Amino acid sequence: MTDRVTGTERVKRGMAQMQKGGVIMDVVNKEQAKIAEEAGAVAVMALEKVPSDIRAAGGVARMADVSIVEEVMEAVSIPVMAKVRIGHIVEARVLESLGVDYIDESEVLTPADDLFHLDKKPFTVPFVCGCRDLGEAARRIGEGASMLRTKGEPGTGNIVEAVRHLREVQSQVRRIVHMNEDELMTEAKNLGAPFEILLQIKEAGRLPVVNFAAGGVATPADAALMMELGADGVFVGSGIFKSKNPEKFARSIVEATTYYQDYQKIGELSKDLGEAMKGIDMKTLRPEDRMQDRSF
Amino acid sequence: MSRNKYRIGILSMQGATEEHAGQLRDLGHEPILIKNKEMLENVDGLIIPGGESTAIWRLMKKNKLIEAVQQFAQLKKPIFGTCAGLVLLGKSQVETEEPVSLKLMDIKVKRNGFGRQKDSFEANLDVKGIKEAYPAVFIRAPYIESVGENVEVLAAYDNKIVAAREDNLLVAAFHPELTDDNRFLELFLSMVGEKSVLMI
Numbered sequence: 100m101t102d103r104v105t106g107t108e109r110v111k112r113g114m115a116q117m118q119k120g121g122v123i124m125d126v127v128n129k130e131q132a133k134i135a136e137e138a139g140a141v142a143v144m145a146l147e148k149v150p151s152d153i154r155a156a157g158g159v160a161r162m163a164d165v166s167i168v169e170e171v172m173e174a175v176s177i178p179v180m181a182k183v184r185i186g187h188i189v190e191a192r193v194l195e196s197l198g199v200d201y202i203d204e205s206e207v208l209t210p211a212d213d214l215f216h217l218d219k220k221p222f223t224v225p226f227v228c229g230c231r232d233l234g235e236a237a238r239r240i241g242e243g244a245s246m247l248r249t250k251g252e253p254g255t256g257n258i259v260e261a262v263r264h265l266r267e268v269q270s271q272v273r274r275i276v277h278m279n280e281d282e283l284m285t286e287a288k289n290l291g292a293p294f295e296i297l298l299q300i301k302e303a304g305r306l307p308v309v310n311f312a313a314g315g316v317a318t319p320a321d322a323a324l325m326m327e328l329g330a331d332g333v334f335v336g337s338g339i340f341k342s343k344n345p346e347k348f349a350r351s352i353v354e355a356t357t358y359y360q361d362y363q364k365i366g367e368l369s370k371d372l373g374e375a376m377k378g379i380d381m382k383t384l385r386p387e388d389r390m391q392d393r394s395f
Numbered sequence: 396m397s398r399n400k401y402r403i404g405i406l407s408m409q410g411a412t413e414e415h416a417g418q419l420r421d422l423g424h425e426p427i428l429i430k431n432k433e434m435l436e437n438v439d440g441l442i443i444p445g446g447e448s449t450a451i452w453r454l455m456k457k458n459k460l461i462e463a464v465q466q467f468a469q470l471k472k473p474i475f476g477t478c479a480g481l482v483l484l485g486k487s488q489v490e491t492e493e494p495v496s497l498k499l500m501d502i503k504v505k506r507n508g509f510g511r512q513k514d515s516f517e518a519n520l521d522v523k524g525i526k527e528a529y530p531a532v533f534i535r536a537p538y539i540e541s542v543g544e545n546v547e548v549l550a551a552y553d554n555k556i557v558a559a560r561e562d563n564l565l566v567a568a569f570h571p572e573l574t575d576d577n578r579f580l581e582l583f584l585s586m587v588g589e590k591s592v593l594m595i
Contacts, residue, residue, distance in 0.1 A: 200512035
C-alpha cells in the first residue's frame with residue numbers, strides 16, 4: 100500500500116464531478132448557508148455581497164472577509180467555495196490555507212491583475228473559472244482550472260447572456276469534435292486556445308472538466324433551461340436571496356435542476372413562488388459594468 | 396456470468412451518474428438513469444453514485460424514492476453505493492444530528508471522515524477479491540467506523556474501513572467510476588449475476 104497523494108488532477112476534477120446535476124448557491128452568512136444546505140444545494144459560495152449588491156455598491160470588490168468564510172464552513176457539511184480576484188495569488192493562498200473546498204477565480208470581483216490569470220496548477224485546492232467561449236474555457240483549463248462555469252452576466256437576473264455563453268461553448272466543442280486533426284492547430288490559433296486542450300476535447304468528445312452555467316439564473320425554469328442546453332449544473336448567485344421567498348426558490352431551483360425535462364413538475368415548482376429578483380435589461384448596462392468582459 | 400447483459404439503474408438525483416454509466420456501457424451492460432420509483436421495477440441492480448449525500452437525500456425524500464429503494468433492497472436485489480452512496484446505505488452515522496440514511500446496511504459511517512477537499516487523495520488499495528492493488532480515488536470521503544457481524548470488510552486504508560459487503564449490498568468510500576479500472580464494478584456485477592440466478 101503506497102502513501103496517499105493529494106491535490107492530483109483527478110481529485111480536483113473529480114470533486115466537481117460529484118457536484119454534477121446540482122445547484123451551487125451564493126450565501127453571505129451562516130443563516131443563508133443553512134437555508135441553502137437544507138434546500139439541497141450541493142455546495143455554497145461564501146461571499147461578502149451577492150453580485151447584484153456588488154453591482155449596486157460599486158467600488159472595488161475583493162475576497163470576502165475571512166470570518167464570513169469561516170462562519171459558513173462551520174455552519175454546513177456540504178462543500179464551501181469562495182471567490183478570489185482574478186490573478187490575486189495571495190487571496191487564493193489565504194483561502195487555500197483556510198481549507199475551502201473550491202476557489203472561484205471570479206470576474207464578479209474586481210480583477211487584481213489585468214493581464215494574467217492565476218497559475219492554478221501548483222495549488223492543492225481546485226479552481227473554477229468563468230468562460231464565454233471555448234478559447235477562454237481552454238485557456239483556463241490550460242492554467243489548471245478543474246471546473247468551468249459559463250459566465251452569463253452576474254447579478255442581472257437575466258438569463259440571456261448565460262444562454263449565449265453556454266450555446267457558444269457547446270457549439271465550439273461540437274465543431275472541434277468533428278474536425279480533422281490537421282485542422283486543429285489553426286483552430287487553436289483562431290480561438291486563442293492551447294492546442295493540447297483542443298486535442299483532448301476532440302479525443303474525449305467533450306470538455307475535460309465539468310462545466311456549470313452561471314450568471315442570470317433567477318427561476319426554476321431558468322435552471323432547467325441551462326440543463327436542457329447541456330450544462331452540468333448551475334450556480335445561482337443573487338437569484339435566491341434576492342427573491343421574496345428564498346427557501347422556496349432554493350428548493351424549487353434544486354428540484355427543477357434534477358428534473359429538468361419533467362415540465363409538469365417544473366410547472367408545479369413554479370406555482371406561487373412569489374416575486375423573483377428584479378432583473379436588468381442588458382441594454383441598460385454600461386460597458387464598464389459588464390462583469391463578463393473582465394478576463395483575458 | 397458477466398457475459399450476461401444486465402440493466403443497472405443509477406440513482407440520478409445528482410452526482411457522478413454519467414461516469415458509472417460509461418463504465419457499465421464499456422462492459423456491455425445497460426445503464427438506466429433512475430429519477431422516479433417506477434423506473435426501479437425494471438433493473439437488475441442499482442448504483443447509488445457519489446455526490447452530495449444531503450442533496451441526494453432531500454431529493455429522494457421529496458420524490459418518494461426512499462421507500463422505493465428500501466423495497467428494492469428487501470427484494471435482495473444488489474445495490475452498490477460509492478461515497479455518498481455508502482453514506483446513504485449505512486444504518487447509522489457518527490456525530491450527525493439528522494442522519495441521511497436508508498438504514499439498510501449494518502455499518503456506522505463517519506461522513507467526510509478523511510476531511511475536506513484539501514485532504515482528498517489517491518492511493519493504491521488492497522481489496523479482498525481483487526488480485527493486484529486497486530487505484531482508489533477518495534474525495535471528501537467517508538469511512539466506516541464499525542461494522543455489524545454479517546458485514547464482510549473488503550478494504551481498509553490507514554486502519555479505516557473503506558469497502559465492505561453485506562449480502563446484496565456493496566459499498567466503497569472511494570470512486571471506482573473515476574478510474575479506467577473496472578475490477579471493482581465487476582465485483583458488483585458478479586453479485587448481480589448471483590442474485591439474478593437465484594431469482595429465476
